[in-house]
Amino acid sequence: MNKLVPKSDDRMVPMSSTFCMNCVFAQYDDKKIQTGCQANRIEQFKNANIPVSEVTNDDTTSYIIEGKACVYYRNKTWALEYYKDIDKENLVSTIKQELKIPYHAIVFLRSHNTINELRERLSELHKQHIPPKLVTVVDCYTNSPIVKELKGARQVGKLIPNTEVATIITSQEIIECFKDYNFAQWRIQTIQQTDLLYTDIIDLIYDNTKKVQYLFYISFESSYPIPASFSQELHASLHDDMKAFIVLLANSQNVGGGALKVAHAKHAGNSFTIPLQDKIKHYDDAPHLIKKVEEICPSLQMS
Numbered sequence: 554m555n556k557l558v559p560k561s562d563d564r565m566v567p568m569s570s571t572f573c574m575n576c577v578f579a580q581y582d583d584k585k586i587q588t589g590c591q592a593n594r595i596e597q598f599k600n601a602n603i604p605v606s607e608v609t610n611d612d613t614t615s616y617i618i619e620g621k622a623c624v625y626y627r628n629k630t631w632a633l634e635y636y637k638d639i640d641k642e643n644l645v646s647t648i649k650q651e652l653k654i655p656y657h658a659i660v661f662l663r664s665h666n667t668i669n670e671l672r673e674r675l676s677e678l679h680k681q682h683i684p685p686k687l688v689t690v691v692d693c694y695t696n697s698p699i700v701k702e703l704k705g706a707r708q709v710g711k712l713i714p715n716t717e718v719a720t721i722i723t724s725q726e727i728i729e730c731f732k733d734y735n736f737a738q739w740r741i742q743t744i745q746q747t748d749l750l751y752t753d754i755i756d757l758i759y760d761n762t763k764k765v766q767y768l769f770y771i772s773f774e775s776s777y778p779i780p781a782s783f784s785q786e787l788h789a790s791l792h793d794d795m796k797a798f799i800v801l802l803a804n805s806q807n808v809g810g811g812a813l814k815v816a817h818a819k820h821a822g823n824s825f826t827i828p829l830q831d832k833i834k835h836y837d838d839a840p841h842l843i844k845k846v847e848e849i850c851p852s853l854q855m856s
Contacts, residue, residue: 571623572608574615577632577644578625585613592625592645594618601795624652624792652792656784657770657814658685659758664697666775668722672730674775679734683784686767688736689758692743694722738765751807752823759817771801771811771846780852790849798849799842800830809846809853 573579578591587607589595595616598605604619625648627636632644639647660674671690678685694700704721724743731739742758749757755772762770773779780786790796803810812829820832834840847854 566606566617567620569620569622571618571621571626572615573617573623573626574608574610574613575629576623576625577627577629579615579629581613587613587615590616590625591641592648594623594625597793598623598795603795621795652788653683654769654788654791655686655767656787657687657689657762657765657767659689659691659755659770659772659811660775661691661693661772662722662727662775663693664699666694667720668726668730670775671727674773674779675730675734677779677781679736680781681779681784683788684736686737687762687765688731688739689762690727690730690739690741691754691758692724692727692741693747693754695724695743696745696747698747750826751810752826752828755810756822756824759814759822763814763818767814769798769801769811769813770817771809772803773808774806777806777808780850782852783850786850786852796844796849797842798844799833799839801844801846801849802830804846804853805855809850811846 573587573590576590578594579587580589580591582588595605598618598621603621606617606619607614608617609615625645627648636644636647658678660671660678662671675688675690678688700721724741727741740762742754742761744754744757755770759770799813799816801809801811816833817829820829820836820838823829830840830843832838833843
């Protein structure tokens with residue numbers, strides 16, 4: 554439970570609240586009563602049913618965003634010095650750029666996929682308004698039974714009819730898929746044990762990337778396009794619509810599953826074959842923040 558702090562009228566508000574009083578974006582009338590927010594956050598908080606109240610300190614009346622940290626808050630004295638080369642009209646857009654959330658995109662390459670499908674998914678990620686900080690391609694292709702069988706058959710000149718694998722993708726081709734894109738970081742995770750569950754693979758990837766600074770991971774399948782609006786929707790949901798999640802449940806195409814990195818660390822992921830969301834429910838650790846990915850990113854809704 555959030556700790557409480559007193560307001561000037563002796564009522565209590567959560568310590569996680571935001572006091573607008575010294576924010577560079579707080580707007581006041583000539584009577585020193587706050588009338589709004591240059592970043593338009595007050596209306597957004599109200600629209601999200603987050604309590605907004607007033608507090609008077611000395612002769613100034615300001616808003617309090619109760620129980621919610623405003624990511625746009627910037628102390629006025631500090632901001633005017635730190636952003637001294639930016640005029641006030643452009644300050645909101647500057648800070649909005651700073652609020653881009655670093656995320657980890659995981660793309661599965663399976664035995665039925667083609668190299669062109671992988672290229673298309675990487676291109677779609679690269680073109681996102683907010684590209685991922687880290688991209689992992691999960692190579693479930695190379696060691697899959699059908700691909701191994703096909704490789705062995707071709708070595709002895711034998712054809713295997715009715716196979717979905719038309720051409721064999723080499724490891725070098727997978728690496729070369731990245732050459733046209735300037736992702737901040739990228740990697741390939743080749744799966745050796747072909748009977749690993751999806752959740753086991755996610756744990757393996759997390760263990761190999763936990764030192765990288767990102768907020769959450771989200772997974773995609775090479776078979777399905779990544780909507781161009783995906784990253785914008787996600788940021789709008791979190792920053793503007795005040796939505797939140799701990800775990801994202803994938804849609805019917807197994808696209809969009811993910812979790813906050815801190816939640817994965819806290820509960821040891823999917824260890825002991827117990828899915829992360831089940832652990833969160835068991836320990837009553839904010840289970841209401843287990844969301845379907847469509848709630849955060851509507852473009853991932855399947856008809």
